[in-house]
Amino acid sequence: MKLDRRTFIKGAGAGTATCALATLPGSLAAFGDSKLQGSAESVASICEMCSTRCPISARVVNGKNVSILGNKKAEDFGGAVCARGGAGHSQLYDKQRIVKPLKRVGERGEGNWQEIEWDEAYALIAQNLNKIKAEHGAESIAFSSKSGSLSGHLFHLAKSFGSPNTFTHASTCPGAYVVAAKAMFGGKLKRDISHSKYIINFGHNLYEGINMAETRGMMDAQMEKGAKLVVFEPRFSIVADKADEWYAIKPGTDTAVALAICHVLIEDDLYDKAFVAQYVSGFDEFAKEVKAYTPEWAESISDVPAEDIRRITHEYAAAAPHAMVDFGHRSTFTTEEFEMRRALYAANVLIGNIERKGGLYFGKKAASYNKFAGETVAPTLAKPGVDGMPKIDAKRIDMVDEQYAMMWSSGGIYQTILDATLEAVPYQLRAWVMSRTNPMQTMTDRARIVKTLQKLDFVVACDIYISESAAYADIFLPESTYLERDEEIADLSTKNPAYYVRQRVVETIGDTKPSWLIWKELATKLGQGQFFPWENMETLQLFQVQRDFDLLSKIKQDGYVSYGKPLLLRERGMVRDFVNTYPNAKAVDEDGTYASQLSFKTPTGKIELSSAKVEKMAPGRGVIRYREVTMKKADELFFIQGKVAVHTNAGTQNVPMLANLMSDNAVWIHPITADLLKISNGDKIKIYNDTGSEEGHALVTPGIRPDTVFAYMGCGSKNKELARATGKGVHCGNLLPHVTSPVTGMNLHTTGVKIAKI
Amino acid sequence: MTKRYVLVHDENKCIGCQACNVACRSENNVPESVTRIQVRIEGPYGNFPHLHFKYNRVSCEQCENAPCVKVCPTGAAYVNDDGIVSINEKKCVGCLYCVAACPYKVRFINPETRVPDKCDFCKETRLARGEEPACVTVCPTQALVFGDANDMSSEVRKVLDTKPHYQQKVNLGTEPRVYRIPSRKGGIKA
Numbered sequence: 032m033k034l035d036r037r038t039f040i041k042g043a044g045a046g047t048a049t050c051a052l053a054t055l056p057g058s059l060a061a062f063g064d065s066k067l068q069g070s071a072e073s074v075a076s077i078c079e080m081c082s083t084r085c086p087i088s089a090r091v092v093n094g095k096n097v098s099i100l101g102n103k104k105a106e107d108f109g110g111a112v113c114a115r116g117g118a119g120h121s122q123l124y125d126k127q128r129i130v131k132p133l134k135r136v137g138e139r140g141e142g143n144w145q146e147i148e149w150d151e152a153y154a155l156i157a158q159n160l161n162k163i164k165a166e167h168g169a170e171s172i173a174f175s176s177k178s179g180s181l182s183g184h185l186f187h188l189a190k191s192f193g194s195p196n197t198f199t200h201a202s203t204c205p206g207a208y209v210v211a212a213k214a215m216f217g218g219k220l221k222r223d224i225s226h227s228k229y230i231i232n233f234g235h236n237l238y239e240g241i242n243m244a245e246t247r248g249m250m251d252a253q254m255e256k257g258a259k260l261v262v263f264e265p266r267f268s269i270v271a272d273k274a275d276e277w278y279a280i281k282p283g284t285d286t287a288v289a290l291a292i293c294h295v296l297i298e299d300d301l302y303d304k305a306f307v308a309q310y311v312s313g314f315d316e317f318a319k320e321v322k323a324y325t326p327e328w329a330e331s332i333s334d335v336p337a338e339d340i341r342r343i344t345h346e347y348a349a350a351a352p353h354a355m356v357d358f359g360h361r362s363t364f365t366t367e368e369f370e371m372r373r374a375l376y377a378a379n380v381l382i383g384n385i386e387r388k389g390g391l392y393f394g395k396k397a398a399s400y401n402k403f404a405g406e407t408v409a410p411t412l413a414k415p416g417v418d419g420m421p422k423i424d425a426k427r428i429d430m431v432d433e434q435y436a437m438m439w440s441s442g443g444i445y446q447t448i449l450d451a452t453l454e455a456v457p458y459q460l461r462a463w464v465m466s467r468t469n470p471m472q473t474m475t476d477r478a479r480i481v482k483t484l485q486k487l488d489f490v491v492a493c494d495i496y497i498s499e500s501a502a503y504a505d506i507f508l509p510e511s512t513y514l515e516r517d518e519e520i521a522d523l524s525t526k527n528p529a530y531y532v533r534q535r536v537v538e539t540i541g542d543t544k545p546s547w548l549i550w551k552e553l554a555t556k557l558g559q560g561q562f563f564p565w566e567n568m569e570t571l572q573l574f575q576v577q578r579d580f581d582l583l584s585k586i587k588q589d590g591y592v593s594y595g596k597p598l599l600l601r602e603r604g605m606v607r608d609f610v611n612t613y614p615n616a617k618a619v620d621e622d623g624t625y626a627s628q629l630s631f632k633t634p635t636g637k638i639e640l641s642s643a644k645v646e647k648m649a650p651g652r653g654v655i656r657y658r659e660v661t662m663k664k665a666d667e668l669f670f671i672q673g674k675v676a677v678h679t680n681a682g683t684q685n686v687p688m689l690a691n692l693m694s695d696n697a698v699w700i701h702p703i704t705a706d707l708l709k710i711s712n713g714d715k716i717k718i719y720n721d722t723g724s725e726e727g728h729a730l731v732t733p734g735i736r737p738d739t740v741f742a743y744m745g746c747g748s749k750n751k752e753l754a755r756a757t758g759k760g761v762h763c764g765n766l767l768p769h770v771t772s773p774v775t776g777m778n779l780h781t782t783g784v785k786i787a788k789i
Numbered sequence: 790m791t792k793r794y795v796l797v798h799d800e801n802k803c804i805g806c807q808a809c810n811v812a813c814r815s816e817n818n819v820p821e822s823v824t825r826i827q828v829r830i831e832g833p834y835g836n837f838p839h840l841h842f843k844y845n846r847v848s849c850e851q852c853e854n855a856p857c858v859k860v861c862p863t864g865a866a867y868v869n870d871d872g873i874v875s876i877n878e879k880k881c882v883g884c885l886y887c888v889a890a891c892p893y894k895v896r897f898i899n900p901e902t903r904v905p906d907k908c909d910f911c912k913e914t915r916l917a918r919g920e921e922p923a924c925v926t927v928c929p930t931q932a933l934v935f936g937d938a939n940d941m942s943s944e945v946r947k948v949l950d951t952k953p954h955y956q957q958k959v960n961l962g963t964e965p966r967v968y969r970i971p972s973r974k975g976g977i978k979a
Contacts (some may be wrong), residue, residue, distance in 0.1 A: 039841070096818065108931075113808045269804050269830075279838050466802075692810070733837040
């Protein structure tokens with residue numbers, strides 16, 4: 032569609048809120064109104080308003096709205112959906128959404144765009160990428176995507192093109208607990224929160240960072256089953272409010288309290304000796320190290336009273352093994368992130384809650400579940416392989432230090448894109464292809480990201496909106512939203528195998544494409560088409576189910592299919608049920624469990640409380656140890672961020688319905704601190720440090736430590752294309768310095784700030 | 790009256806996530822500038838560190854003795870057989886008496902229809918299809934229980950019979966049909 036005067040007027044008339052941006056080329060406003068075409072019957076699909084990806088059920092209502100509810104078939108999710116999930120249609124037909132490929136005209140980041148056709152977009156990208164590849168090698172181009180459903184398609188393109196430099200958002204969000212679990216257990220663990228009787232939580236705010244199954248599970252455990260919840264967090268969050276006990280722990284000192292818990296478990300002889308003897312390696316070194324970490328020592332560091340740490344640990348041990356220390360998702364950040372996550376896991380290992388109800392467990396996917404059952408209870412999915420993929424000789428840009436080895440395959444160290452571009456370390460990056468990722472908000476040191484994006488020869492962004500990061504692209508590729516896409520079948524196994532699938536609910540609006548198709552078509556233009564042999568998503572789905580049409584139709588019909596009975600290897604009742612159900616099931620141990628089958632993919636085959644492998648990767652870190660960290664200058668306040676239930680990190684601030692619920696982030700300041708700074712509630716303030724300066728307003732509240740300030744992340748965007756989010760509130764990334772945590776490669780999100788009334 | 794539809798809001802389970810607010814908007818086409826239901830997270834109350842929030846559901850209370858119905862000059866505002874305070878758009882003359890009379894401040898003029906609007910338990914949409922109200926269906930933590938309080942076997946009856954609860958502004962004699970289970974941490978601020 033051409034943007035002539037008539038379509039402009041049509042777009043401008045579509046709603047008052049869109050007037051300011053009706054001239055933005057490629058927007059849905061410029062494209063004009065159209066009736067929604069889609070299924071009036073409920074279609075089972077998967078949400079994408081955050082990373083949890085809850086099963087949903089959606090239908091088009093009267094051609095003008097989409098009703099989105101949870102999929103009742105997924106019991107753990109209870110047919111529920113959060114505010115973000117329920118607002119999916121608001122993103123779908125937002126007038127500011129981009130529905131036509133765009134080419135930058137003018138300076139990068141200036142905000143001048145021109146609509147182009149897909150063919151031209153592909154041709155421009157292919158021409159630039161192939162030129163850079165010819166002159167500097169394919170490895171000089173970085174590819175990054177938010178991890179999840181379609182990231183694999185972009186990374187497949189990167190590999191076929193010849194670049195090893197693929198990155199997810201891991202190092203800006205969930206990487207630490209993944210790497211720590213890999214080091215200790217050889218793989219990821221899950222939480223059986225709903226059966227837990229005692230939950231110790233270090234700010235994993237499940238009541239605002241909603242993960243539907245876990246959030247429901249925790250509320251169920253608390254309110255229906257009488258579980259006790261203890262929360263350590265500097266801010267009075269919703270999870271702190273719902274806790275039985277809340278301690279306003281000093282930011283960055285979680286490790287001290289976690290290690291003190293381990294100290295009490297060992298010194299007061301509360302730990303599970305049989306479990307440790309059978310499954311744990313390196314216990315003695317660990318016990319020797321934690322001897323010094325008394326609750327009194329922890330109190331002096333964290334402000335959590337020693338007697339409470341001691342009492343809580345005894346209560347926790349009394350509830351063992353149906354108790355857990357939640358290993359969190361993205362709580363207080365320090366450079367000692369690796370030690371913190373390992374200390375949290377250690378407190379679980381010591382009470383032997385692995386593969387027990389209310390504790391931690393490994394996901395039971397079809398292959399392993401079937402082996403236990405001795406029959407095919409759940410079908411396994413096939414993965415398509417492609418012959419002749421080029422071998423890549425170049426090393427990843429983050430492969431400069433062996434200590435990060437576990438992160439290389441777990442998403443990579445995202446922020447090294449900046450180092451490689453600005454400092455040519457270990458070599459010069461020339462281009463960046465990004466898909467549904469917004470580092471300008473989620474990474475630290477915003478100014479440095481701007482510099483990086485301005486220095487690169489070529490930048491491509493694929494997204495729904497011109498995000499803050501996409502604003503610096505040369506070519507913008509408009510992606511179809513999840514409500515317009517079909518995708519591969521995904522695994523959602525927990526204690527038993529389960530699958531679900533994303534299906535389109537409405538016909539594509541405007542001239543957008545699903546990103547799997549975008550990368551396939553681009554690959555063809557790049558001359559790599561042979562590596563994308565699948566015709567469409569149906570071909571891939573059929574390949575996955577090995578042409579079992581009945582299976583595919585069942586998964587599509589129900590949207591979520593689970594198989595067998597929940598199984599935890601060390602839970603006698605569950606193993607008994609399992610064996611009674613499957614006559615050919617593996618023989619049980621003498622104690623009636625599968626305890627002897629529990630194994631760990633670590634060098635010793637055991638849980639490594641202390642690890643020779645880690646010691647070799649990162650000398651001095653084999654044993655979990657407390658190290659003092661400096662998070663701020665003496666005259667600064669701690670600055671921490673967190674999640675709110677109505678937004679997803681940096682992705683939903685421009686969605687009309689959600690922007691209407693919250694468009695701004697006030698800075699939480701304790702009344703005593705506010706008084707000293709002569710700041711009243713609602714005052715305009717400046718928040719600043721050596722990294723940057725932001726303007727916002729104050730929320731004076733007792734719900735924060737006096738030495739700490741807090742803001743919900745994701746606000747204060749600075750590009751005019753995100754009209755509802757820009758200039759509203761504080762941009763956290765503009766205040767956070769660029770620091771990387773050892774071993775985990777995490778991009779740190781705690782620092783010091785000063786505040787002044789404007 | 791054969792049915793007596795009531796709603797129970799458990800403030801212990803409510804996390805103020807606004808899923809109900811969004812679901813209600815979608816289901817009932819509520820314009821952005823107005824709201825049929827929201828949960829206000831009020832506070833924190835108390836002294837650091839002994840704090841608590843209050844999760845205040847703000848929506849039509851479905852009064853048995855509804856002031857909005859009493860003041861309506863045309864009978865546009867009425868109580869249906871099932872106890873749901875309802876609006877007959879055809880009879881409304883837009884006098885705004887009902888908006889002024891509501892002691893809970895939950896009636897508003899819909900900017901698109903120009904008729905008073907408020908929560909009706911999704912009577913025309915979901916209830917008519919035999920489904921629960923949108924807010925009840927989507928609530929992530931199952932903080933809402935809806936049903937016919939005259940049905941002795943209903944869950945809502947069971948909850949009202951077994952759990953302590955309160956209603957807002959009972960001193961006005963409006964007899965609201967929205968019941969609240971107070972947070973065990975906070976006091977009642979009715």
